[in-house]
Amino acid sequence: MKDLMIKVFMLTPPWLYTKLTMSVKVLFLTLRTFSLTGGIEKVCRSLSRVLYDLSEEEIIQSTVYSMYDKNTDRDSRYLSKNQFYGFNGNRERFVMQSLVSGLKANVILLSHIHLINIVYFIRKIHPHKKIYLLAHGVEIWRKLPKSKLKILNQLDKIICVSHFTAGKIMEMHHIPEDRIAVLNNCLDPFYHLPTEFEKPQRLLDRYHLDHKNLILFSLSRLSSSEKYKGYDLTIKLFPQLLEKYPNLVYLLGGKWDAEEKKRLEDLIAKNQLQEYIRMVGFIDETELTEHFLLSDMFILPSKKEGFGIVFIEALASGLRVIAGNKDGSVDALKGGTLGILVDPDNQEDILTSICNLLSQNQTDNEKKNLQKKCIEAFGYEPYLQSIKNLLLNGTISPAFNINQQQ
CATH class of the missing domain: 3.40.50.2000 (Glycogen Phosphorylase B;)
Structure with a gap:
């Protein structure tokens, strides 16, 4: 990783570290977004559409990187061509480009705990950069290496998909309650809703x-x-x-x-x-x-x-x-x-x-x-508003409460 960082510094001019724009620059890092149809991939697709919609409103500038997708896997309903980059399993290139772009971004979203090591050096250089992790289920309930736990404790917020996941993270990894937020998943904005209910x-x-x-x-x-x-x-x-x-x-x-x-x-x-x-x-x-x-x-x-x-x-x-x-x-x-x-x-x-x-x-x-x-x-609209609030204000309402009843 150190050798990789040296390459990044050699390739990245200093002015990129401090350049500011009127809109918030958001980098969303994923393992897969379009090439699988599992639950985490569905979350990534819905969140990608949120980033697209907020970019269209010129509230943010967004980029989505996927380690394992190809560029041709992109579904144009969720992201425009210039917002998405698939690295087709080229891990080194994905990590290098994520580091370069992460240094320029105001906010970094991580779709999976496996991506957390990428932000270690970014946090070292920019300790106040906003970094959020999406926490889904078993991938983060497991025992984690000390190196990952250290970074986990440095993140601004862990966005959990359920109160159960939030409780497990607090129990297993001793993350303070004020650094955890719960945001339930939403229906895919393109999910086919039936209007008739006959059996096909x-x-x-x-x-x-x-x-x-x-x-x-x-x-x-x-x-x-x-x-x-x-x-x-x-x-x-x-x-x-x-x-x-x-x-x-x-x-x-x-x-x-x-x-x-x-x-x-x-x-x-x-x-x-x-x-x-x-x-x-x-x-x-x-x-x-x-x-x-x-x-x-x-x-x-x-x-x-x-x-x-x-x-x-x-x-x-x-x-x-x-x-x-x-x-x-x-x-x-x-x-x-x-x-x-x-x-x-x-x-x-x-x-x-x-x-x-x-x-x-x-x-x-x-x-x-x-x-x-x-x-x-x-529904999708409340989810969009919650993500918008997170990106612009760093909070999701209502605040997480481990004793909250649904």
């Missing part, structure tokens, strides 16, 4: 279903290293559910690794559920809303969810949701006002909650009302 016939045909079927749906990365999402709990409960609802089907969506796929297939076979449970694999973003419309309930009783954007996408599609009550899902369901929170360690609680929902038919008006409440809670 083409998906019924694809999965060999009909309108008599009741459909549970889960969507998650199926990873052998992340066995805390709760979809296996739903599989284990299925024999009991079928006794009461013989037309019940479970669609389990998401990319898998080979080890987890085999574990789940063995679990399904052990319980003789091959006829009722479909592992449907990756679901393209363009078909996501349709899968929510196809379903009668979304369920993911996770124990380590940082927030869970998939929950608010389901709610915005009018779909009822069951989630766990021990993680960031509590924020996504607004403390249970938007859905049902269950104890993920209590199978009877999960079973009862599923049966209670399945026993109640959901009308189109109820779906529209649920959609409306979700948009009011997690």
Whole structure:
């Protein structure tokens, strides 16, 4: 890193360190923004659109760097061509350019804890430069090296996506409460909101279903290293559910690794559920809303969810949701006002909650009302205003309170 800094200093004229402009210069550093569709990438895309909108208003000047994306990965709905630079995995070039541009920026946003070392020397040169880190979930709950902890304690603010994540950071890393802010994720400004709530016939045909079927749906990365999402709990409960609802089907969506796929297939076979449970694999973003419309309930009783954007996408599609009550899902369901929170360690609680929902038919008006409440809670405009306030004033309102109830 020291050799890299010498290169940066040789390449950077001194006047760049002190040049000021009327608008705030913002540098947003990401690992990926467009080349994956995970939760963190979705946050990066929404935040990129915020930076685009604020730049259009000439409130800020913004640049987004992505370590692993290519320039051609950029989606023009979120950023203009001159705002985005993809480094296609060239780590050294990404770090060097981030250091150069970071020295010129007024505000640096980091999308991930893995990027925190980049700002160490920038903070040394400019101790009053505003630097903020987005904190999502498991990536920052883990034990961190002392070097990263030292930098973490020097940041101006850690912006947490949920109160659960904020609490974990305070507990594990002993960050003072006044240096933590909570800003829930928002719906993607381009998320397709349905206006009609009919089940798509083409998906019924694809999965060999009909309108008599009741459909549970889960969507998650199926990873052998992340066995805390709760979809296996739903599989284990299925024999009991079928006794009461013989037309019940479970669609389990998401990319898998080979080890987890085999574990789940063995679990399904052990319980003789091959006829009722479909592992449907990756679901393209363009078909996501349709899968929510196809379903009668979304369920993911996770124990380590940082927030869970998939929950608010389901709610915005009018779909009822069951989630766990021990993680960031509590924020996504607004403390249970938007859905049902269950104890993920209590199978009877999960079973009862599923049966209670399945026993109640959901009308189109109820779906529209649920959609409306979700948009009011997690719409794009309030999120934009919160980021604007952070960039210009260094605060997000309301202030973080570890005891705040949703």
